[in-house]
Amino acid sequence: MPVEVRVPSVLRALVAGARMVEGRGATVSQLIDDLERRYPGMRGRLLSASGELYQFVNIYINDEDIRFLRQLETPVAEGDVISILPALAGGQP
Amino acid sequence: MAKSKNPSILTPEQILRYSRHIIMPQVGGLGQKRLMASRVLLVGAGGLGSPTAMYLAAAGVGTIGLVDGDVVDLSNLQRQLLHDTDDVGRPKVDSARERLQALNPEVEVVGHQVMLTSDNIMGIIADYDIVVNGADNFPTRYLVNDACYFARKPLVDGSILLFEGQATVFLPGKGCYRCLYPAPPPPGAVPSCAEAGVFGALCATIGSIQATETIKLILGIGDSMAGRLLLYDALAMDFRMLRYRRDPKCPVCGDAPTITRLIDYEAFCGMPTPAAVAH
Numbered sequence: 001m002p003v004e005v006r007v008p009s010v011l012r013a014l015v016a017g018a019r020m021v022e023g024r025g026a027t028v029s030q031l032i033d034d035l036e037r038r039y040p041g042m043r044g045r046l047l048s049a050s051g052e053l054y055q056f057v058n059i060y061i062n063d064e065d066i067r068f069l070r071q072l073e074t075p076v077a078e079g080d081v082i083s084i085l086p087a088l089a090g091g092q093p
Numbered sequence: 094m095a096k097s098k099n100p101s102i103l104t105p106e107q108i109l110r111y112s113r114h115i116i117m118p119q120v121g122g123l124g125q126k127r128l129m130a131s132r133v134l135l136v137g138a139g140g141l142g143s144p145t146a147m148y149l150a151a152a153g154v155g156t157i158g159l160v161d162g163d164v165v166d167l168s169n170l171q172r173q174l175l176h177d178t179d180d181v182g183r184p185k186v187d188s189a190r191e192r193l194q195a196l197n198p199e200v201e202v203v204g205h206q207v208m209l210t211s212d213n214i215m216g217i218i219a220d221y222d223i224v225v226n227g228a229d230n231f232p233t234r235y236l237v238n239d240a241c242y243f244a245r246k247p248l249v250d251g252s253i254l255l256f257e258g259q260a261t262v263f264l265p266g267k268g269c270y271r272c273l274y275p276a277p278p279p280p281g282a283v284p285s286c287a288e289a290g291v292f293g294a295l296c297a298t299i300g301s302i303q304a305t306e307t308i309k310l311i312l313g314i315g316d317s318m319a320g321r322l323l324l325y326d327a328l329a330m331d332f333r334m335l336r337y338r339r340d341p342k343c344p345v346c347g348d349a350p351t352i353t354r355l356i357d358y359e360a361f362c363g364m365p366t367p368a369a370v371a372h
Contacts, residue, residue: 009255009326010283019329055276056283063335083335085324086283087274088252088259089231 001026003076005035006083014039023082028059029072031082046084047072058085101126107199111153119314125153129199131311134158134221136209136237138189140291141227141251143175144300145307150193150200152308157193158221160205161185172293209233211355214240223310225249225303229286231277232358238263238270239355242346249306251299254284256292256327258299261337262306264319265346272340273322277362295327 002022007015015021021039025031036043046057051072053059059066060083066074076082103111103122107129114120120128131154135142138161149157165173165180165188173185180188186204193202205217209228214236218224224246226237234252241248241263248263250270263269302323309315324333344351 009257009328010289019326054278056274056278058273060335063333065335065337067340068338083324083333085259085322085335087231087278088254088257088283089229089234 001078003031003078003080003082005031006081008084008086010086010088011042011045011084014041014045025076027072027076028061028066028074028082031076032072045086056087059083060085107153110197110199114152120312124312124314128153128308128311129155131223132156132158132221133223133225133307133311134160134218135225135227136160136233137227137229138173138175138185139163139169139227139229140172140253140286140293140296141300141303142189142225143173144297145225145227145251145304146175146189146193147196148301148304149307150197150202152304153197153199154308154311155199156201156203156221158203158205158217159186159189160207160209160217161189162206162208168287172291172296174297209236211236211358214355215244218244218246221246223247223249223307225251225307227251227300227303230362231283232362234270235277235361236355236358239345239352241265242269243354247310249303249310251303253291253295253299254286255289256295258295258325258327259322260299260302260306260318260325261322262310262318264317266339267319268337268339269343269346271345272343273337275340275343280363292327295325298325298327 002024004020005023006020023031024034032043032046048054061080111125115122115125133149133154135146138159146157163185165176165183165185167181175189175192184206186206190202190204193200218240224241226248228234242265245265250263251260306318322335322337339346341348
């Protein structure tokens, strides 16, 4: 039951430059575990050491923010599109 | 071009200059006069501020304020169209004012050559109807967000990095930057444009969307992006809209706010505010 995971520019180095990858899992949490297995380092860019989603990263299922659903326990279903959305503020110092 | 002595009457020159807007019923003469009476503040006269300011000036927005404490650097010119090669070393607010007034002498351009701080921001934004954010750093983004919420000003937000951009509008009561991103990343977790790069033409895409949303707010037409976040991926040439909402737990605009006045944003973000504010 793979789902499509859209990877933002700042994380693409972890996935060999891919803009989207496949992920598996019944929940967002399982999906992140799956990504971590294949793309080591991904979890640390999304979750704190205590396993909570960083407050400067949003994960969307289709067009809904999982913070307003069931957070990391939000179910993932075939056909869903998962988007990882880090805060951007880049500019020249 | 001479300004009309009576601002309620458009001169023949103004009618010609703005004719492609005025002919559309969504703008009309009344809308044009509304644009000419409006006051918009741009935070940053850089990558995003350049296209936004130029379209606002071309549309005849009466007063355009620019906040930027930086001087033009040669590395800015790959994307910051307000400034010329000859402007390297000059304050950005000066070169921006010249460009905008050459484009439309009717527009009053007010340069604020300062860094925005908790001490000066409320006084600066008080003079404007709408704030457009093109800041390059997280302390300024949270500062501008909170100040706009406290002052009940619409905030037209844009950000860019690498080949990606984001844009939305924060209307007081309909969600704010903190509802979207409750806390900033730790220093160094998200690279800056100087560290990672930014695709020049991307600025115009996002800046043009910010100008569009600003003009729509002034005219009161169409559907605002409030509650919707645009994601643009230039490499994939993909545009997507995601929803967000006011978070009842938001410390600023939530039901039981814990932040009711401006704070120390450098401490909040764990780093000193960079010397510049523009992308």
